Amino acid sequence: MRRPLDVIDRKILDALQQNGRLSIVDLAKRVNLSKTPCSERVRRLEKTGVISQYRAILDPALVDMKHVTIVHISLTQTSDNSLDEFNAAVQAIPEVQSCLMIAGQFDYMLKVRTHDIAHFREVLGEKIGKLPGVMQTHSFAVMETVKENDLIRMVDVGA
Numbered sequence: 198m199r200r201p202l203d204v205i206d207r208k209i210l211d212a213l214q215q216n217g218r219l220s221i222v223d224l225a226k227r228v229n230l231s232k233t234p235c236s237e238r239v240r241r242l243e244k245t246g247v248i249s250q251y252r253a254i255l256d257p258a259l260v261d262m263k264h265v266t267i268v269h270i271s272l273t274q275t276s277d278n279s280l281d282e283f284n285a286a287v288q289a290i291p292e293v294q295s296c297l298m299i300a301g302q303f304d305y306m307l308k309v310r311t312h313d314i315a316h317f318r319e320v321l322g323e324k325i326g327k328l329p330g331v332m333q334t335h336s337f338a339v340m341e342t343v344k345e346n347d348l349i350r351m352v353d354v355g356a
Contacts, residue, residue, distance in 0.1 A: 199245050199247075202247070202351070205228055205229075205230065205238065206238060206242065206247075206351075207351035208227070208228040208351070209224065209228050209235070209238055209239060209242065210242065210247070210248070210349075210351045211350065211351045212224055212227045212228065213239075213248065213251075214348045214349070214351075215348070217251040217252070218251075221235055221236045221239070224239070257310060261312050262310045262311065262312060263310075263312075264310065264311045264312060264313050264314060264316065264317060264338075265308065265309070265310055265338075265339035265342065266308075266309045266311070266317050266336050266337065266338050266339065267306060267307070267308060267309075267336070267337040267339060268306070268307040268309055268321070268325060268334055268335070268336050268337075269299075269302075269303040269305070269306055269334065269335040269336075269337075270303060270304055270305040270306075270307065270325070270328075270331055270333070270334050271302075271303045271304055271331075271332045271333040271334075272304045272305075272330040272331060272332055273330050273331075273332040274330060275304060279329070279330045280298070282329040282330065283305070283328055283329050283330050283331075284296075284298075286328050286329050287305075287307070287328055290320070290324045290325065290328075292309050292310055292311050292316075292317075292320045292324070293307050293308070293309055293325075294308045294309065294310050295307065295308040303335070307325070309321075309325070314338070317336075317338075321334065321336065
């Protein structure tokens with residue numbers, strides 16, 4: 198059984214989400230712990246899977262992947278096998294940044310990041326449209342990203 202996260206764990210998680218390259222010394226200072234207990238907590242959070250990975254976040258414009266399109270997908274059927282086939286196949290499309298199964302008028306919502314509209318058209322026709330069970334797609338070009346954040350806020354650091 199995993200023990201519940203306490204206030205210090207939450208501060209550690211918040212700090213590491215903001216900067217995953219913090220040294221243990223800097224992290225310990227931010228959360229008001231000494232180095233050893235802070236390091237032990239981080240190892241526990243990693244071991245229990247609360248922290249699943251560390252990674253670099255790229256600037257899409259600087260790597261020529263600034264075009265974003267949202268795609269709604271309706272499947273021909275939604276049996277467990279159909280969903281499993283779709284889920285497995287969509288994993289292989291690198292331009293798909295996220296794939297969400299939706300309860301509503303369509304079955305899935307994809308966030309697709311490409312170089313430009315021509316690249317998106319190619320991905321739509323050659324990859325997304327050929328996914329198993331796709332009956333219909335609706336695409337929406339994103340004009341501006343107002344807010345994008347995959348951080349899970351664990352603590353109000355101002356409090």
